Amino acid sequence: MSTIGNRIKQCRLAAGLSVDELAEKLHKNRATVYRYENDDIKDLPITILEPLAQALNTSPAYLLGWNKSNDAYNKSAKEPALTDDELKLLSNYRKLNNTGKTVAQGSIEALTTQEQFCTKVKRDEAI
Incomplete structure (x- = not known):
């Protein structure tokens, strides 16, 4: 079974990004990105989910394992980004x-x- 960390790493590699490049895009340090990829951070902050998905050219739904295919995330697609209410629901669901x-x-x-x-x-x- 693929974990969120596995999906983050797969997307990073598919995007041709190094850990340092992804960390820079997220305004985090490389150790934090490694912790995301190794599932060392059990509760990924909801505030990082959308920027992480954008940096990896994917969707939050794919990173969370809700979508099985990793079609490149298209900002002009019919499915909009998650709203604040949706992010709040997701945060509560994860608890x-x-x-x-x-x-x-x-x-x-x-x-x-x-x-x-x-x-x-x-x-x-x-x-």
């Missing part, structure tokens, strides 16, 4: 244990089947 995550996923899926909670686009995507 849950596996049982809590399963419950949260089920709750969100249940909400997407109820018209009063969905925009037309979101409802159509859930079907």
Whole structure:
């Protein structure tokens, strides 16, 4: 199973970046980047996720393992960057244990089947 650290390293190598170059783009030191890649930092700060994805030309969803393919992240694509509310939800989700995550996923899926909670686009995507 690929970890976030593995995906960060794979993307860095695919982008042709050295650890030092990535660290410079993130305004971090090289040791921090190595810690990200080695999964030594268990709770990757949410504030670093979007800049990290941009620096690696990928999406936060790919880094987190939500998207299985690493299509180059296109800022003009239909899927916008994560909003502050989405980042907050993600941060809270990451605090849950596996049982809590399963419950949260089920709750969100249940909400997407109820018209009063969905925009037309979101409802159509859930079907």
